[in-house]
Each structure stands twice: as structure tokens, then as C-alpha cells.
Amino acid sequence: MDGNSIVATDLSRRHFIVTLATAAGGLMIGIGATPRRAEATTVAAAPWDESAYAPNEIDAWIAINPDDSILIRYQRAEMGQGSMTAVPMMLAEELQCDWSKVRIEYASPNRNLRENKVYGDMFSNGSRSIKGSQQKVQQVGASARERLIAAAATRWNVAPQECSAANSVVTHAATGRTLRYGELAADAAKIKLDKEPAIKTPDQYTFIGKPMPRVDVVHKIDGSAKFGIDAQVPGMVFAAIIACPVPGGKLASVDESPLAGAPGIVKVVRLPDAVAVVATGSFWRAKQALAKLQPEWDVGAAGSVDSTQLSRDFRVALDGEAQMARNEGNVDAAMPGAAKTYEAVYETPYLSHSPMEPMNATVHLQPDRLDVWVGTQDALEATEAAAKYAGLSPEQVYIHNCFVGGGFGRRDANDEVAQAIAIAKVVQQPVKLVWTREEDTRHDKFRPHAVVRFKAGVGADGVPTAWSMRVVTSSILNSAGRVFPGMKGPEPMSVAGLANNGYVIPNQRIDAVIKNTHLPVWFWRAPGANQHVFAIESFLDEIATAGGLDPYQLRRKLLAGKPDWLKVLDTAAEKGDWGKPLPKGSGRGIAICEDTGSLCAQVAEVTVSPEGKVKVNRVTVALDTRYQVNPLTIAEQVEGGVIFGLSAALYGKITIKNGVPEQGNFDTYRMVRLAEAPKIDVHLVPSGGKAWGGAGEPATPPISGAVANAIFAATGKRIRTLPIIDHDLSSSSA
Amino acid sequence: MITITVNGTRHELDLEPDTPLLWALRDVVGLTGTKFGCGIAQCGACTVHINGVAMRSCSVPIARLDGAAVTTIEGLSPDGKHPVQQAWLAEDVPQCGYCQSGQIMATAAFLKQNPNPTDADIDANITNICRCGTYERLRRAIHRAADLMKA
Numbered sequence: 001m002d003g004n005s006i007v008a009t010d011l012s013r014r015h016f017i018v019t020l021a022t023a024a025g026g027l028m029i030g031i032g033a034t035p036r037r038a039e040a041t042t043v044a045a046a047p048w049d050e051s052a053y054a055p056n057e058i059d060a061w062i063a064i065n066p067d068d069s070i071l072i073r074y075q076r077a078e079m080g081q082g083s084m085t086a087v088p089m090m091l092a093e094e095l096q097c098d099w100s101k102v103r104i105e106y107a108s109p110n111r112n113l114r115e116n117k118v119y120g121d122m123f124s125n126g127s128r129s130i131k132g133s134q135q136k137v138q139q140v141g142a143s144a145r146e147r148l149i150a151a152a153a154t155r156w157n158v159a160p161q162e163c164s165a166a167n168s169v170v171t172h173a174a175t176g177r178t179l180r181y182g183e184l185a186a187d188a189a190k191i192k193l194d195k196e197p198a199i200k201t202p203d204q205y206t207f208i209g210k211p212m213p214r215v216d217v218v219h220k221i222d223g224s225a226k227f228g229i230d231a232q233v234p235g236m237v238f239a240a241i242i243a244c245p246v247p248g249g250k251l252a253s254v255d256e257s258p259l260a261g262a263p264g265i266v267k268v269v270r271l272p273d274a275v276a277v278v279a280t281g282s283f284w285r286a287k288q289a290l291a292k293l294q295p296e297w298d299v300g301a302a303g304s305v306d307s308t309q310l311s312r313d314f315r316v317a318l319d320g321e322a323q324m325a326r327n328e329g330n331v332d333a334a335m336p337g338a339a340k341t342y343e344a345v346y347e348t349p350y351l352s353h354s355p356m357e358p359m360n361a362t363v364h365l366q367p368d369r370l371d372v373w374v375g376t377q378d379a380l381e382a383t384e385a386a387a388k389y390a391g392l393s394p395e396q397v398y399i400h401n402c403f404v405g406g407g408f409g410r411r412d413a414n415d416e417v418a419q420a421i422a423i424a425k426v427v428q429q430p431v432k433l434v435w436t437r438e439e440d441t442r443h444d445k446f447r448p449h450a451v452v453r454f455k456a457g458v459g460a461d462g463v464p465t466a467w468s469m470r471v472v473t474s475s476i477l478n479s480a481g482r483v484f485p486g487m488k489g490p491e492p493m494s495v496a497g498l499a500n501n502g503y504v505i506p507n508q509r510i511d512a513v514i515k516n517t518h519l520p521v522w523f524w525r526a527p528g529a530n531q532h533v534f535a536i537e538s539f540l541d542e543i544a545t546a547g548g549l550d551p552y553q554l555r556r557k558l559l560a561g562k563p564d565w566l567k568v569l570d571t572a573a574e575k576g577d578w579g580k581p582l583p584k585g586s587g588r589g590i591a592i593c594e595d596t597g598s599l600c601a602q603v604a605e606v607t608v609s610p611e612g613k614v615k616v617n618r619v620t621v622a623l624d625t626r627y628q629v630n631p632l633t634i635a636e637q638v639e640g641g642v643i644f645g646l647s648a649a650l651y652g653k654i655t656i657k658n659g660v661p662e663q664g665n666f667d668t669y670r671m672v673r674l675a676e677a678p679k680i681d682v683h684l685v686p687s688g689g690k691a692w693g694g695a696g697e698p699a700t701p702p703i704s705g706a707v708a709n710a711i712f713a714a715t716g717k718r719i720r721t722l723p724i725i726d727h728d729l730s731s732s733s734a
Numbered sequence: 735m736i737t738i739t740v741n742g743t744r745h746e747l748d749l750e751p752d753t754p755l756l757w758a759l760r761d762v763v764g765l766t767g768t769k770f771g772c773g774i775a776q777c778g779a780c781t782v783h784i785n786g787v788a789m790r791s792c793s794v795p796i797a798r799l800d801g802a803a804v805t806t807i808e809g810l811s812p813d814g815k816h817p818v819q820q821a822w823l824a825e826d827v828p829q830c831g832y833c834q835s836g837q838i839m840a841t842a843a844f845l846k847q848n849p850n851p852t853d854a855d856i857d858a859n860i861t862n863i864c865r866c867g868t869y870e871r872l873r874r875a876i877h878r879a880a881d882l883m884k885a
Contacts, residue, residue, distance in 0.1 A: 080829030080866045213826050220831030221822045222814040223767015223807035227832060230766035238761065263750075282749065283770075284757035356771050356779055356832040356865045405769075405832030406865050437772045632826060636871070640829055643867025666776035666863060675857035677869035 056185050058147065060111065060118040061091070061140045064185035068168050070097050073107040075119040076129040077377050078216055079404030079411070080640070081696045082633025083129035085215045089629055090134055093207040094141030094199060097181065098168040104215055106401050109379040113394050123378035124404075125412055125523060127596035127694020130629055134692060138199040144188070146197045151187035152179045202627055202688065211632035216403070228402040229434060231362040231373030236430040237266050239423050240286040243274035243443050246299035246659035248518045251275060254295040265289055269426045271419065278427050283434050302518035302659040310656060311347065314451040314515060317472040318345070322511035323490040325499040329507030331455075334466035338457025342543055346454070346535035347721045349653040350661070351447035352669060353524055357405020358440040361420035364430040365390055370397045370421070375404035377412040385414040389421040408644070409523035413445055413480070438664035445522030446654055446661075448474040452498070452535040462547025463557060466507035469498045469536065472515050476527060479520045490514060496528030497701055498536055500594045502565045503558040518659065525644055526697035529595045530704075534649070534722065537591035537705030542718060551709060552578050552590050559592075564687045568592065568601040568622040571683050576603025576620030585609065586617075589709025591702040596694030599624040602642070604678070604706035608714045612730035616646060616678040616707055624685050625693040634695045635682045641699030642680050647672045649704035650724050670725075736800045740765065741809025751797035755789075756780045758796050759806060767807040767835045771863070778862030781836035782806050788843035807835035810842060818842045821879035829866035837862050841876055845883055851876065 054063040054071055063071040072091055078084035088104050112119040120136055145165050152170035153160040156177060163172050168181040202208075219225035244250060254275050256268045264285050266278040275295045279286035335341060362373040363386075370390045376382040379401040387394040404411055420433040435443070450473035457466045477483065477491050484491065490512035492499075499510045524530060544554040552573045559565040569592050573579075578588060585608055592601040605618040621638050628634050651670035655662045663669040708719040715729055736747045738755075740763055747758050754773075759765050759782070768791060771779030775793040782791045783805040810816050818841050821827075828834045837860070844859045845851065851859075856876050864872065 080831070082829070213823075214828070216831065217823055217826060217828055218814070220828035220834050221819045221838060222810070223765070223835050225831050226766070227769075229770065230760075232764065232766070282753060282757045282761035284753045284761070285750065288750075288752075354865060356769070356777065356830065356863070358770065403832075404830060406830045408865075434770070437774075636826065636829060636868070639870045640867035643869060644865070646867075665774055666772050667774065671863045671865065672867070672869075673863060674860050674869045674872065677867070677873075680870050 058144050058185060058189050059140070060107070060115055062095070062144050064181050066182045068098065068101055068180055068182035070102045070168070070181070072102055072104050073119070074104050075107040075112075075122045076133065077122075077124040077375070077379065077401060077404050077407070079124060079375070079377060079407035081124065081129065081637055082214055082630060083124065085212060086130055086630040086633055087133045087137055088215075089212060090208060091137040091141035093205055094138050095145050096165040096167065099207070099212070101168065106379070109383045109399050109401070110395065110397065112380060113383065122380040123412065124407065125377055125409060127696040127698070131597070131692035131694065135199065139196060142197045142199050143193060146193055147188040147191040148181055148184045150191050150193070151184040154187070155179065155184075208629050209631070212630050214633060225403050227357050227405045228362065228373055228375035229357055229360045229405065231400070231402070231432060233362060233364055233373070233430040233432075236362065236432050237278050237280050237427060238283040238286045239269070239276045239278045239420070239431050239433040240283060240290040241274050241276040241419060241433060241435065242290060242295065242439060244297045244299065245442065246297065246302050246518070247443065247520055248302055249273065249297050249299040249659075252296040252298045254293055256293070258292040259289050262289055267427050268293070269423050271422050274419065276419070276423050276433070278423060278431060283432070287436060299659055305518060305659045306657050307655040310449060310517060314347070314449060314472045315345065317513050317515045318451060318453050318470055320472070320513045320515070322470060322513045324509075324511045325489045325495040326508060326510040329466065331466045331468045331507045331509040334507040335455070335457045338465060339460045340458050340547070342454070342456045342458070342546065344454050344539055344542060344720060346452045346538065348450050348531035348534065349655070349722060350449050350519060351524060351648055351652045352441045352444040352654055352663070353408045353410035354441060354444070354669060354671070355406025355408060355410055358437055359410075359416040359435040360433060361416045362430065362432040363417070363420045363424045365421060365424040368392070368396060371400065372398070372417060372420070373400045373402060374417060375402045375411060376414070377404065377407045381412065382414055382417055386417050386421060389418045408525045409527065410444065413522065437666070441654075441664050441669055442661040445479060445520040447524035447530065448476065448521040450531050452532060454535070454539045456539070456543055458543060458547060462543070462549050463554065464505050464543055467505055468509040471495055471498065471512040471532070473512065474516045474519070474521045475514045476521050476523060478516055479522060493523070493528040495532070496526075497532035497593055497595070501536055502562060502592070502594055504560065504562070505558065519656070519661075525641070526595050526700045529593060529701040530645065530648065533591065533593040533701035534704035534708065537593070537702065538708050538719065541589070541705070541709040541712060545712065555590065555592060564624055565592065565599055567685050567687065568599045568624050571622035571685055572601035572603045572620050575622070575681060575683055576605070578603055585714055587710045587713025587715070589706045589711070589713055591705035591709065593698070593701045595698035595701055597626065597691050598693030598695065598698040600698040600702055602702040602706040604703065604710045606707060606710040606714055608711060608729050610731045612728055612733065614650065614711060614724060614729065616676070618679045618681070619703065619706070620681045620683070621699060622683045622685055623695075623699060624687050625695050626686055626689050627692050628684060628686050628695070631684055634684060637695045638682045638699040639680045641697065642703050643672055643677060645700040645703035646678070646707065649707050649722060653723050653726070736796050738796070738799050738801070739803045741805060747796055749796060752795045755782070755784070755791040755794045755796055755799060755804065759791065759804070765806050765808050769832055769835055771833065771836070776863070777833065777836075778840055779833045779836040781839040781862065783839060783843055786843070788840050807839055810839065816842060817882035818845065818879040820882055821875040824878060825871045825875040827868050827871045827875050829868055833862060833864045837864065837872060841879060845876070845880055849880060849883060851880060
């Protein structure tokens with residue numbers, strides 16, 4: 001046995017768990033461990049490897065033990081959105097099992113590769129964890145149930161059609177005989193069905209649709225939940241990193257002499273665009289040493305870019321060459337006949353994702369094997385990317401996905417994984433790379449900057465008959481190096497929230513100019529919509545208020561004949577007390593959008609003090625996700641989505657000076673805190689239909705428009721750029 | 735050598751004295767429930783109790799802690815059943831969960847001082863950042879925990 005294989009054995013998942021258990025002084029839940037609470041399923045950052053198939057597997061998804069406890073594997077990433085609860089609920093709906101005996105763990109991306117993609121795709125983005133899993137996991141659950149029934153029928157020598165399954169028990173109705181799943185699992189595992197059973201249709205659901213507590217909470221109240229940053233691998237060293245402060249720039253040189261004689265320094269690692277210091281003992285030591293270095297950077301022309309210039313360039317580009325996203329009727333022909341026309345330009349800044357867990361990755365690179373501990377939104381893609389970075393085959397890569405300490409789109413770029421592997425290649429021992437908060441903010445891949453120019457013509461009644469929207473923004477697909485196959489026109493994110501507006505206006509034209517800068521841009525909770533819905537819903541508010549129309553009633557008129565849109569709009573307005581009197585200095589605003597196939601309307605109630613301080617008192621939300629698996633976690637996503645959007649609306653901006661993102665930490669990149677959080681009333685109004693909607697994102701886009709419109713109602717001041725805090729709203733201002 | 739007691743166990747720390755408690759806990763003592771969020775005492779993800787007082791451990795160098803008694807989220811209760819933890823479970827507070835150790839530790843210390851908090855008291859004292867925006871449930875859970883502590 002050579003040294004490498006010994007190390008590989010030492011890094012099996014059991015050893016990792018043991019390490020964690022010892023260090024944490026508590027129980028690390030893994031395969032074979034008993035759930036701590038009967039009512040709760042449990043999860044772990046426990047990695048899986050090829051030596052660790054669970055005993056009593058029915059298939060790659062499900063294991064049923066003789067004591068009736070059930071293990072369900074979950075193929076997505078839990079980053080707070082609750083799909084670790086909701087996806088297995090869909091499987092359990094078909095399996096007809098006792099939910100209180102279910103335990104849930106991450107599916108292995110490595111096994112997925114080895115077993116012909118038995119888990120399918122594994123990403124959590126685009127609010128697709130539910131709708132992208134529904135048919136597959138229902139089929140998995142139904143199939144296992146039928147095999148358990150077949151096993152019982154064989155045991156009793158009766159026809160399977162005479163048997164039924166419920167609550168982890170198969171019953172033969174005619175004789176009243178029963179067998180528990182735990183008694184049948186071994187037989188069921190050997191059964192192959194002639195034909196896959198049909199899955200339930202939504203009208204047949206009995207479990208899906210019930211509000212169920214999250215399965216991960218038990219681990220998130222006692223410190224036992226393991227995030228990527230919590231990985232502890234024997235022999236590991238710590239890395240701190242600084243990339244070129246101007247994104248895209250290169251490292252020219254770095255003088256190591258300031259570290260001479262410093263204890264515990266393993267290595268200064270030079271990457272093409274970054275410097276890392278690797279140290280023993282603690283991350284702090286690495287970080288302090290890194291701070292002593294003064295790297296020289298080659299920043300190129302981007303080193304002279306600043307926000308004022310970017311804003312000017314984007315506005316100039318409004319007259320550039322655009323790609324058509326939607327063109328109905330004839331806007332140019334209709335405008336001259338309008339009773340009145342309106343024009344306005346809206347602008348939204350770069351934003352950082354800023355998940356609470358800074359970017360990090362822990363890697364152990366060996367000649368024939370790579371282990372990576374990370375919280376990623378796409379463990380399968382991370383496997384393939386890591387293989388490429390390491391020069392290994394994907395089957396040699398083990399991504400041990402952990403709880404994700406906030407994703408919001410940030411955690412599927414793998415840039416931290418690439419860095420950690422590059423460092424590990426140099427130091428040749430397990431290494432944990434952690435970004436400081438400043439590094440996390442400044443080397444985010446940002447929500448793009450965008451400018452939108454609106455033009456509208458209205459009839460004598462003030463109702464728009466034509467409108468056009470021209471966007472200037474940057475290409476996320478270009479930053480990501482991705483292509484959407486068959487894409488025509490501008491990339492969907494560039495016009496999201498605009499091109500899919502629901503308003504029945506006969507003449508509409510929406511197009512986009514793509515203008516890329518040196519700043520990488522990325523998917524940020526409800527890409528495109530998170531900024532464009534602010535713009536379009538504010539502009540429509542301008543049209544309404546200028547024409548003396550009620551903003552809610554104008555929207556009703558423009559959504560006539562669309563019962564699902566009207567339902568969310570009316571629900572938000574009614575529950576949000578639209579039209580009821582408010583004291584001076586207070587106002588209500590309304591906004592609505594379609595996002596990820598769902599509809600969301602919000603009414604915000606704000607008070608603006610004479611000094612111009614904005615307090616959002618209350619937000620009323622109506623959400624139509626078409627179908628819902630777990631209304632509890634959907635409501636939580638609405639609450640969180642509103643706060644996420646509110647931080648952006650009130651405070652969020654990344655500004656650029658000399659090419660460098662200026663904000664670095666929460667003192668300059670401000671977040672909504674508890675004291676500023678409004679009361680949020682959530683009303684879920686699923687309308688059914690053919691397609692399922694998403695839940696994680698649609699509550700984020702409307703809040704900025706709803707708040708800005710409420711500020712207008714309270715003060716008469718129109719907000720056309722974000723964040724709101726940049727505007728003087730005091731009663732003495734013009 | 736600096737000696738601290740963490741959750742009842744003595745640890746001798748052979749580290750640079752400017753090392754913040756946070757990194758001593760996470761990287762040396764091996765308790766990772768206390769989280770790194772900002773490093774400048776802005777977010778509160780690293781909140782622990784030092785001699786019974788809630789502190790942001792990212793900004794407390796161990797040099798100041800010789801002989802101190804530290805309680806982390808792992809030591810808040812032997813069985814995860816501290817009233818604050820029970821309230822968090824009942825209200826389904828955490829989403830990603832990363833900030834919640836700090837939220838819970840901040841709340842546990844706060845309720846000891848303010849057993850009957852008003853919303854205004856909570857606003858003034860619980861200032862930790864939650865990026866997932868769990869504030870609605872967090873506030874409810876603080877009130878519920880206060881009730882549980884009285885029961």
C-alpha cells in the first residue's frame with residue numbers, strides 16, 4: 001500500500017465524521033446514526049464516497065431499515081430555501097411512508113456520475129428545485145412503493161392489486177394482513193417492475209401541500225450544522241487570499257520579505273490574478289500575514305474606471321444597437337396619436353450577493369483523487385469543474401456538499417474551488433481557503449448595473465396604449481461563459497421583469513443593449529427582474545399618478561381578462577388596506593410581477609419623517625406559485641425575499657473607483673436589520689394550471705417598486721435610481 | 735500561553751495574543767458553531783458569551799481573555815433545549831442558518847437582562863444581520879422564548 005491510498009482511506013466519510021464529532025464535542029449525524037428527534041428528518045454535511053453505500057438501499061435514493069427508519073437522498077442544495085424538506089416531501093407523497101421516520105441526506109454527485117446520472121441534475125438555481133424535481137422524485141417514490149407492495153403480495157401469494165400502502169405499512173384488504181416496510185425492504189430491493197407506475201396528479205396529493213417544519217432546523221440551532229467553512233480535515237492548513245483589487249487584473253509581483261521569520265507560514269502562493277498566504281494553526285495567522293504583503297498589480301485600462309463614468313456610458317449606450325425581446329403592435333405608429341406621452345430613465349447599481357458565509361473551499365488533492373468540502377448550489381457542476389482544475393477525471397472527484405450559508409446565485413461559479421485547488425497544487429497538503437468579508441464583497445460577481453429608458457403614450461383616459469423599454473445592462477452569460485441553446489434576442493435576464501410584463505397594452509416594444517465592463521456580473525436572486533420590476537412598476541406609477549388614476553385601479557384595468565394576475569393584485573390590495581386613509585407623511589405603494597413562472601404582488605406601507613428618514617412599516621404579499629409543496633417554507637421564502645429586496649432598495653450599491661469596488665464590509669454595504677424589518681403578511685394563492693412556478697425568487701422583485709411608489713404617495717418625490725438612501729426625502733427638499 | 739474555559743472545558747491556547755477568540759474557537763478548540771461573517775463586529779454571527787456577556791468574538795483578542803469563561807452555541811444547553819432554541823424550533827426560524835448561532839446567543843443573553851422585552855427593546859438590542867431575512871420569525875421567536883423562560 002502506498003502513502004497516498006492510506007491518506008485516501010483516512011479521508012473516507014466515516015473518518016471525516018469522526019473528526020467533526022470529536023472536534024465539535026457533539027454528535028455528527030451521518031449514515032447509520034439515529035435521528036435525534038422522531039418528528040424530524042436530519043441532515044448532514046456528511047460526505048459520501050464509494051465505500052459508503054447505505055445498508056438496506058432500495059435504490060440510490062431510498063434505504064429502508066428493519067426498524068422502519070427511512071433514508072431519503074436529496075439531490076439539490078439546501079441554502080435556506082427549504083428544498084431539503086420540500087423535495088423529499090414529494091418523494092414521500094408517493095412512497096406513502098411515515099414522515100416522522102424519515103432522515104434526509106445529500107445525494108452524492110460522484111455516485112451520480114458513476115451510476116448514469118441516477119439523481120439527474122443537481123443544481124439549485126432559478127427557483128427550480130421543486131419544479132425541476134417534481135416528476136422525477138414522485139416517480140422514484142411511486143416506484144419504490146410499488147416494489148414494496150409487490151414484495152408483500154409475493155409473501156402472501158396474492159395479487160399486488162389487492163394490496164395497498166399507507167404510513168409505511170402494506171395491507172391486504174381482504175384478509176387484513178399487514179407488513180411493515182422494514183420487513184419488506186430487502187425483498188423489494190430485488191424486485192424489478194415490468195412497468196413504471198403512474199405518478200399522482202395534484203388533485204390526488206394528500207401530503208404535498210401541508211405545511212411541514214424544516215428538517216434542517218434541529219442542526220441550525222445548536223451549532224451542529226456543517227457549512228463548507230466548518231470542514232476540518234486532518235493535517236489541514238489555512239489560506240487567506242487577495243485577488244487583484246481591479247477585477248480582471250493580474251499579479252505583477254509580490255515581495256515576501258515582510259514575512260521573514262513569521263511563525264507558521266507555509267507558503268506564499270502566487271496565482272495569475274491573486275496572492276495567497278498559507279499558514280498552519282489558524283486562518284487568522286494566514287490573514288494577518290497576507291495583510292503584511294504589498295502585491296504589485298497589473299490593472300490595465302480598467303484601473304481608471306469609476307461609477308460616474310460607467311453611469312454616463314450606460315446612458316449613452318441607450319442609443320446604441322439593441323436586440324429585440326418583444327415587439328407587439330407598432331409603438332412608433334401609435335405614439336403620435338397619444339393624448340399625452342411620458343418618458344423616464346431608471347437606473348440601478350451593481351450589487352454584491354453577500355451571503356453570510358463568505359466564500360470558502362477546503363480541498364485535499366492527491367495524485368488520483370480530489371476531495372472538496374464546499375457549500376455549492378450545484379454539486380454536479382462543481383465536480384466537473386474541479387476535475388478540470390485538478391487535471392483528474394470527474395469520477396476521481398468527491399464534492400462533499402455542505403449546508404450552504406447563503407447562495408442567492410453566488411455559489412455556482414466555482415471560482416473559490418478553482419483557487420483552493422490551485423493553492424493545494426502548490427502546498428501539497430489539505431488546505432482550507434477562506435475569503436475575508438472584504439474579499440467576498442469586492443470579488444463578488446455582481447448584480448449588473450442597468451439603465452432603462454421608458455416611453456409611453458396614453459389615451460384621453462390616461463391609460464397607456466403604447467410603451468417602449470430600452471435596457472442597457474451587462475451580459476451574465478458572457479461572464480459565466482455559458483450559452484443558452486437556441487436563444488434568440490437578448491439574454492432573458494437582461495429583460496426579465498420587462499418583457500414578461502402582464503399588461504394588456506396593444507403596442508409594446510422591449511429591447512436591450514448589452515454593454516459589458518471589466519466587472520463580472522452574475523445571477524443574483526431573481527436576475528434582471530430584481531431591478532427591472534422596480535423600474536417598470538415605478539414608471540407605471542408615474543403614468544397613473546400624472547393622469548390622476550389610482551395606481552391599483554390602473555393595473556386592474558391593464559390586467560383585465562387575466563384572472564391569475566388579478567387574483568394576486570386584488571389579494572395584496574385588499575389585505576394591504578389599499579385606499580384606506582393614512583396619516584400625513586405615510587403612503588402605500590403597489591407593484592406586481594411575474595418571475596420564475598409565479599406571480600407576486602406587494603403593497604408596501606411607509607412613513608417618511610420630516611427629516612427624510614424612510615421606515616417601511618408593513619408589506620403585504622400575495623404569491624401564486626401555481627402549486628405548492630410546503631406552504632411553510634414558501635412563506636419563509638416570501639418573508640426573506642422581501643427583506644433581501646428591501647436591503648437593495650434602501651441601501652444597496654457597489655460603486656467603483658479606479659476600477660475597484662469600493663464597499664468591502666457591512667459598515668459600508670448596509671443590510672436591513674431587525675429594527676428596520678417591516679411586518680410582512682403573506683398570502684399564498686396558488687392557481688393551479690399546467691406549469692409549476694418557483695418560490696425562492698418571485699418575492700424579491702416587487703418590493704423596491706412598492707416601496708418607491710409608497711414614498712411617492714407619502715412625499716410626492718419620485719425615486720428613479722436606487723438605492724433610496726441616496727435621495728433627499730426631507731420635507732424641506734425640493 | 736493563555737488559558738480559557740470553553741463550555742466548561744479548560745483550553746491552553748498557544749497562539750499569537752492578537753488572535754481573536756473566534757479563530758481560537760474555530761481553528762484550535764475545534765468548535766465551528768460560532769461563525770465568521772465580517773471580522774469587524776458588524777454582523778454578530780460570531781456572538782458568544784464571555785463571562786456571561788454576549789460579545790462578538792471576531793473582535794476580542796485572546797490576550798484579554800486569560801482565565802475567562804466562554805460559552806458557545808454548542809454549550810448553551812446540554813440537549814439543545816434552551817428556551818431560545820426551543821422557540822427557534824417552534825417558529826421554524828433559520829433558513830440558511832449561518833447567522834443563527836449568533837442570533838441565538840445574542841438573544842439568550844438579552845433575555846437574561848430583559849425578561850419582558852418590548853419590540854422596541856428587541857430592535858435596540860438584537861442587531862445581528864440575517865441575510866436570508868428571517869426577522870419576522872426571529873422576532874416572534876424572541877417573544878416566545880421570553881414566555882418559555884417565564885413558564
